[in-house]
Amino acid sequence: MAAIVEDGKLRLSGYVGDYYFEDGFTSADVIVALSQIDAESELDVHLNSGGGVATEGAAIHALFTARPGVTNIIVEGIAASAASLIAMAGATVTMSAGSVMMIHDPSGYTFGNSGEHSKTIEALEALATSYARVYAAKSGKSPEECRDIMKAEHWYTPDQAVAEGFADATATGKAKTVAAFDYGLFAQAPKKLVALAKTKNWSMASVHPPEPATTTPAKDIKMATDKERADRLETEVNGLKDQVAKLTASADNAVKEALERRSAIMGLEEAKGREALAEHLFNSGNSVEAAKATLSFAPKADADAGEQEYQPPKRMMNAEGLNREPNGKPQAKGGLSARMDARAAKMKK
Structure with a gap:
């Protein structure tokens, strides 16, 4: 998985989809x-992808637009094909120096009779129509203009992406190396990227050869109207919004339960004079009953020892000493406890 949460930022790199x-x-x-990020917070998403599955790109775009908080996109390296649609979810889209954005029509393949090919054409046209509307909403162009851009397959430098309305700003920071992708698949890909993919042997055929699609009898083939396509897309978006809401509620419940457990442990009579141990037991995941039993057998901290606090029993684990300073003193409150305190303070506002 190349969807990494780091210092409150989300980094997405590589292929979109499988x-x-x-x-x-x-x-x-x-x-x-x-689910690991406060839904109301401002989020920076660092994106570096040559694209991938069109429907996955649409689903990820929907997830970002459904967030209550502001989502900003920073393109690092490349945002092509499905990844460029993801970029359109940014309240601000910033192109790193040397980065590239590419917009084109979705593509696919079919193995079967004329009815099967007609179904593929219908699906691709529906996707292209939906994509064009997303590009239009970001750039201020009409969907028809964006559709022409997609058909021609356009590659944009940072300044060109800003000039065309697909990005809002450029950054002076150095761009990251472009993500691995078979850029030879694109009709108008820069020669530099095609040569790089060839040198690195980034070939879709060598890694994942296409499998023939299962043929099914054609049944009452009927071209969907724009309204039907829009209705289907709206249903998918609403479903994704429900998933995000459920995950957020689940995270909030987990935080609430942890807050209550910590409050109960720290409020125990046995915790008085043994606060450091009580905090350690909470962070280790002990229940209130288990913490009480442990605390009842532990000596209290020496009142004359100044800042010296109770030292938890030495742990014989691979992560031994991970939560202590070099001088042996406990670290300042951090990790789960600090996050619980911060979340509790926010919930009280």
Whole structure:
């Protein structure tokens, strides 16, 4: 998985969808990542992807637009194909120096009779129509103008992306190396990227050869209207919003339960004079009953020892001493306890 939460930021890199080149991210990965971030907070998403599955790109775009908090996108390296649609979810889209953005029509393949091919054309046209509306909403262009841009396959430098309305600003920071992708698949890809993919052997065929689609008898083939397509997209977006809401509620409940457990442990009579041990037992996941039993057998801190506090029993684990300063003193409150305090303070406002 290449959807990483780091210092309150979300980093997305690699293929959009199933894991090609052992590096990628799906809409499910993004849902898990967002569950670790306050939904109301401002979020910076660092994006570096050559694209991938069109429907996964649409789903991830929907997840970001459904967030109550502000979402900003920083393109590092490249945002092409499905990744460029994800970028459009940013309240602000910033292009790093040397980065690239590419917009084109979705593509696909079919194995079967004329009815099967017609279904694929219908699906691709529906996707292209939906994509064009998203690009139009960001750039201020009409959907028809964006559709022409997609058909021609356009590659943009940072300044060009800003000039066309697909980005809001450029950054002077150095761009990251572009994500692995078979750029030879694109009709108008820069020669430099095609050569890089060839040198690195970034080939879709060598990593994941396409499998023939299962043929099914054609049944009453009927072209969907724009309204029907829009209704389907709205249903998908609403479903994703419900998933985000459920995950957020689950996270809030977990935080509330942890707050209550910590309050109960620290409020125990046995915790008086043994606060450091009580805090340690909470962070270790002990229940109130288990913490009480442990505290009842532990000696209290020496009142004349000044800042010296109770030292938990030496742990024989791979992470031994991880939560202590080099001088042996406990670290300042951090980790889960600090996050619980911060969350409790926020919930009281």
